[in-house]
Amino acid sequence: MELAVEHRGASVAVVRCTGRLDLVSASRLRSAVEELVEEGRTRVVVDLEGIGFIDSSGLGMLVAGLKRTRQAGGELRLAAAGEQVRTVLTLTRLERVLRPYDTLDDALKGL
């Protein structure tokens, strides 16, 4: 998985992921979110446009990231999830807390 972090002002960041978000790569996303929260960037959008596959480890990391940002008074949102990601979010009933926004712009709106 490739990962790129983009700062949007003092408290917002976008994390773009490409590849597979799974057992192998999930901890890198966890570290990226942790680093952002420590910098005070507690409102985070994870852009999943380039993610073709997520597993339960990846989902667990997104839940951890959501909890971490909320503890710091922020929020974590998902953008541009593909079919496989949406399928597992529905299956695990996580879409209520990790609602997939259609586009990055939608996710950033009002964040």
Added chain:
Amino acid sequence: VQRLEARADPDCLERMHLALDALWEEAPHVPGGVRLRFATALAEVVANVVEHGRCPEGGPPLLRLALEAVDGAVVGEVTDDAPLRAPEGGAMPGEDAEGGRGLAMANALLDELEHAHDGQGNRWRLVLRLGSGA
């Protein structure tokens, strides 16, 4: 039929995805929704072996996969040589849980998921019918 034999370390997940790609190439009639569900379930079963399996010497066990598109279904067999019985999935955890979803997901995605341990190792059988996941 696609077969794979590998040490159950994290790198074997990449090889599992390549074996699946090869399976879909030899079975172009399998619908996209079925591919997606089968791949997701198989990855959870394999990740379970990678995370929990130990061979008698203490390292990762030997993982064997056999994947086949038969008449009307995709069938997978996953075995390891771990002396201990692998954990099995329960109910889907709540939304706060950071783990414990893997085998619950596999169970929910497949038509059949059987697990047996015979003292020599674990054996999982995965079946997803082509009419599923449309």
